[in-house]
Amino acid sequence: MTAPLSKTIVLWIFVVAVLVLLSAPTIVILGASFTSGNIITFPPEGFSLKWYEKIATSRDLWDAFLRSLYVSAICTIVAIPVGTLAGIVLAKYAIRFEKSVQIYLLLPFTIPLIGSGIGLMLIFGEARLLGQLWPVGLACCVINLPFMIWAVTASASSLDPDLELAAASCGAPPLSTFLHVTLPAVMPGVISGSLLMFILALNEFLVSLLLTDARIVTLPVQIYNSIRSIITPDLAAISVVFIACAALAIVLLDRLVGLEIFLKSK
Amino acid sequence: MMPAALKGSAIKPKLEWPTVAVSVKSVNMVYDGVHAVRSASFDLETGKFLTILGPSGSGKTTLLRLIAGFQRPTSGEIFINGAAVSAVPPHKRSIGMVFQKLALFPHMTAAENVAFPLKMRRSDARAIPARVERYLDMVRLGGYGTRRVHELSGGQQQRVAIARALVFEPDLLLLDEPLAALDRKLREEMQLEFRRIQRELGVTTINVTHDQREALVVSDEIIVMDGGQIQQKARPSETYRTPSNAFVANFIGVTNFLDAPDGERRAIRAEKIRIAPTRNGLVGADTIVEGIVADAIFEGERVVYEVRVASLGDTLLRVFDHDPSAHSQLEPGSAVYLGWTAGDVLEFKP
Numbered sequence: 001m002t003a004p005l006s007k008t009i010v011l012w013i014f015v016v017a018v019l020v021l022l023s024a025p026t027i028v029i030l031g032a033s034f035t036s037g038n039i040i041t042f043p044p045e046g047f048s049l050k051w052y053e054k055i056a057t058s059r060d061l062w063d064a065f066l067r068s069l070y071v072s073a074i075c076t077i078v079a080i081p082v083g084t085l086a087g088i089v090l091a092k093y094a095i096r097f098e099k100s101v102q103i104y105l106l107l108p109f110t111i112p113l114i115g116s117g118i119g120l121m122l123i124f125g126e127a128r129l130l131g132q133l134w135p136v137g138l139a140c141c142v143i144n145l146p147f148m149i150w151a152v153t154a155s156a157s158s159l160d161p162d163l164e165l166a167a168a169s170c171g172a173p174p175l176s177t178f179l180h181v182t183l184p185a186v187m188p189g190v191i192s193g194s195l196l197m198f199i200l201a202l203n204e205f206l207v208s209l210l211l212t213d214a215r216i217v218t219l220p221v222q223i224y225n226s227i228r229s230i231i232t233p234d235l236a237a238i239s240v241v242f243i244a245c246a247a248l249a250i251v252l253l254d255r256l257v258g259l260e261i262f263l264k265s266k
Numbered sequence: 267m268m269p270a271a272l273k274g275s276a277i278k279p280k281l282e283w284p285t286v287a288v289s290v291k292s293v294n295m296v297y298d299g300v301h302a303v304r305s306a307s308f309d310l311e312t313g314k315f316l317t318i319l320g321p322s323g324s325g326k327t328t329l330l331r332l333i334a335g336f337q338r339p340t341s342g343e344i345f346i347n348g349a350a351v352s353a354v355p356p357h358k359r360s361i362g363m364v365f366q367k368l369a370l371f372p373h374m375t376a377a378e379n380v381a382f383p384l385k386m387r388r389s390d391a392r393a394i395p396a397r398v399e400r401y402l403d404m405v406r407l408g409g410y411g412t413r414r415v416h417e418l419s420g421g422q423q424q425r426v427a428i429a430r431a432l433v434f435e436p437d438l439l440l441l442d443e444p445l446a447a448l449d450r451k452l453r454e455e456m457q458l459e460f461r462r463i464q465r466e467l468g469v470t471t472i473n474v475t476h477d478q479r480e481a482l483v484v485s486d487e488i489i490v491m492d493g494g495q496i497q498q499k500a501r502p503s504e505t506y507r508t509p510s511n512a513f514v515a516n517f518i519g520v521t522n523f524l525d526a527p528d529g530e531r532r533a534i535r536a537e538k539i540r541i542a543p544t545r546n547g548l549v550g551a552d553t554i555v556e557g558i559v560a561d562a563i564f565e566g567e568r569v570v571y572e573v574r575v576a577s578l579g580d581t582l583l584r585v586f587d588h589d590p591s592a593h594s595q596l597e598p599g600s601a602v603y604l605g606w607t608a609g610d611v612l613e614f615k616p
Contacts, residue, residue: 165336166369168356170383171434177357180382184373 026243033236040233051237061238064222067133068202071218074137075201076194079148082141083197084190087152088182091159105146116143117210124211136211136218140201147200148193155189156182188257195249202245286348287312287438287470288333293342295328295494302328304494305342310472310487315464317473317481320491321517327442329491330474334440335359347437357386362431362469364444368423370415376426377402377411383434401429404463421452428463439464441473445480453477457484478518482506490514512614522583524611531614537586538610541571542603543596551605557583559598569595573604 028042033051035044055061090101107116120139121130129135163185167177183190205220212221223238288310295303303325310316318326331337333344335356343350351359362383370379380398389397402411405425415423424444431439441460445453461484464471475481481488482502490497490505490513498510509515512523512531520536542548557573560582571585583604596602 160367160369162365162367162369163371165334165356166363166365166371167382167386168336169334169359169361169363169440170430171357171386172382173357176386181371184371187373 029236029239030243032233033240035233035236038232040231040236051233054234055237055241058234061219061222064217064219065241067216068219070133071137071140071204071208072198072201074134075140075144076198078138078141079145079197080190080194083145083148083193084152084183084186086145087149087189087193088156088186090149091153091156092161105149107146113143113206117207120207121210130211131213131216133212133216136208136216137201139207139211140204141197143204143207144197144200147196151193151196152186152189155186159185191256192253195253199246199249203242285312286310287314287346288472289345289348290329290333291343291345293329293332293339293344295325295332295337296340297337302494303332303339306491306494306496307342308489308496308499310470312470313468314486315461315471315473315484316487316489317475317485318489318491319475319478319481319517321476324491325494326474326476326491328494330440330442330472333438333472334361334363360434360437361440362434362436362438363440363442364424364427364431366443366446368427368444370423370426370430372415374415375411376407376413376415376418376422379415379426380411380429380433383430387434389434397433398429401433402426404432404466405429405459420448421456424448424456425459428460432463432467432469435467435469437470439469439471441471443474443476445475445477453480454483460484482518490517492517509612509614515612515614520584520586521612522581525579525581533612533614534606534610535612536570536584537588538606539583539585540605541573541585541587541596542605543600545603548603548605550607552608554603554605557602557604559596559600559602561598562595564595571596571602573602575604 031044032040032042033044034047034049035041036046036048036050037044090098117139120142124130124135124139159182163181164177167181168174172180203220204218205224208218208221209224212218217225219238219242223235226232226235286309290306290308293303293306294301306325306329318329320326328337332339333346335351335354338352343352345351346359346361371382374382377395377398380401381394384394384397385391398411399408402408405428407422407425407429410418410422413422415426418426427444445456448456457480460471460473464484473480473484482505485502487499488502488505489499492513498505498514500508500510505514506518509518512533515521515533516523521533522536522539524532524534540548540551545554548554555575555577557575559571560574561572563570567588569587571587572582573585574580574582585604
């Protein structure tokens with residue numbers, strides 16, 4: 001590796017610039033959350049944990065946070081069986097309308113969330129489900145399910161098709177083959193997909209905004225409501241909590257699946 | 267043919283000996299418009315090691331998968347130990363299989379892989395660990411049971427796959443080119459290993475390969491397939507010495523075809539042709555032709571010559587010279603004499 005010096009310098013400048021751009025919002029919010037002043041600023045004035053103390057003792061925020069966890073849990077619990085089966089079927093069988101299904105799986109990137117949100121609001125309104133919390137989890141699941149299916153499909157398509165035949169020749173009937181061989185083999189995809197679904201539901205704002213009312217707001221909506229009145233450093237502290245949740249998910253992923261495998265599967 | 271242990275004893279062998287373990291009767295397989303197997307029929311005796319040899323696309327793997335039960339034949343029937351099995355799903359057949367890419371369960375240890383068939387076939391749970399240990403010992407992997415599959419070398423993974431296929435004492439062992447991916451040295455080592463284990467256990471075995479050397483080394487019998495059809499079924503030495511047609515002769519060994527005016531095809535093996543710089547060196551040969559050395563390849567224990575023979579329509583004959591010390595190596599361009607005896611010429615009906 002003997003690239004000319006000028007080339008090395010240019011490359012490094014790019015790398016550093018990208019890293020700064022990507023991490024700037026996180027660093028700013030992290031710094032701002034430790035300010036001892038009363039307004040949100042960066043760099044922070046002094047150092048204190050008082051804003052963390054404030055959010056920890058705020059009843060409203062805790063309730064909203066617990067509701068968000070509940071929504072994420074519902075979303076993940078529904079997504080695991082549905083997404084896993086759909087992912088395996090998509091990877092294993094040459095199904096009809098495969099092209100159409102693939103296009104459907106691109107929807108989360110193409111249809112604006114406001115569109116799907118309003119659609120779901122109409123459906124749930126018609127079914128008289130608005131005002132409850134579990135439909136929000138279901139909605140998050142519907143909107144983000146393609147991510148889960150992708151994760152599982154990536155695992156399932158790298159599966160040696162002979163594995164299931166090998167299980168059969170070992171005497172395993174189809175159900176045992178699925179439980180003992182197919183499922184464990186796609187587990188890395190199931191785990192990464194579930195963590196992704198959990199985090200996406202935890203952060204979901206627009207759909208929650210449309211489907212919740214004042215009594216059952218989730219944390220992102222609660223934060224949005226606060227911003228409309230006054231921006232105080234406690235919002236920075238809450239954001240740091242969100243970042244911590246995402247970081248936790250990544251650590252879990254690394255422990256359970258291995259980040260290398262996760263990144264390769266994309 | 268009675269086993270030695272039974273000779274002269276009061277115990278009478280069962281009605282028929284030897285018995286037929288596998289019987290394939292007029293099996294056809296057509297899928298996607300491809301006639302992959304054409305009216306294949308053969309019987310295999312219990313305890314024998316059969317190799318199905320053929321180029322890729324010859325239908326050999328399809329035939330193996332039909333026997334395993336992964337596919338159902340379009341027509342015809344397969345019998346295992348006398349029972350028709352076409353309607354029996356693979357997990358209810360007593361067949362151990364070693365796959366081309368091994369298909370070991372990646373999330374299990376070596377011992378868990380070997381224990382899996384026993385668990386699925388509801389063996390006595392207390393007896394499983396000892397049995398697994400015994401089979402790991404048999405494939406010389408004693409003490410490796412706790413390793414994960416990816417922690418084992420290629421050869422060790424092969425052995426785990428063999429132990430997994432044999433641990434439940436199946437009626438039949440199927441080998442789907444499991445050695446194809448190995449390097450030559452390991453492949454030859456594993457061929458002998460397969461042979462040793464198969465003899466030790468006496469399990470009826472069907473092996474699929476495109477490697478003629480492997481087929482000759484390991485088998486009691488060889489089936490040569492081409493274009494979905496069985497070309498010949500015979501013992502290895504018979505297959506080599508008296509190939510039933512031009513395809514078999516060409517596929518096994520190095521064969522020169524000699525143009526014949528009467529329509530029959532005549533051929534001679536490369537090692538049956540003698541080569542000498544003078545006519546005097548070929549005493550005893552029935553046929554002697556003149557040629558020009560086109561190429562000479564030194565391979566250590568032998569020299570391979572390609573000789574252009576004008577009297578045979580300018581064909582290139584390949585000649586193995588197994589005693590290169592008899593005369594100095596002949597250089598390309600030099601005039602030589604080739605000779606052979608009439609008894610070594612193979613003749614095929616067109």
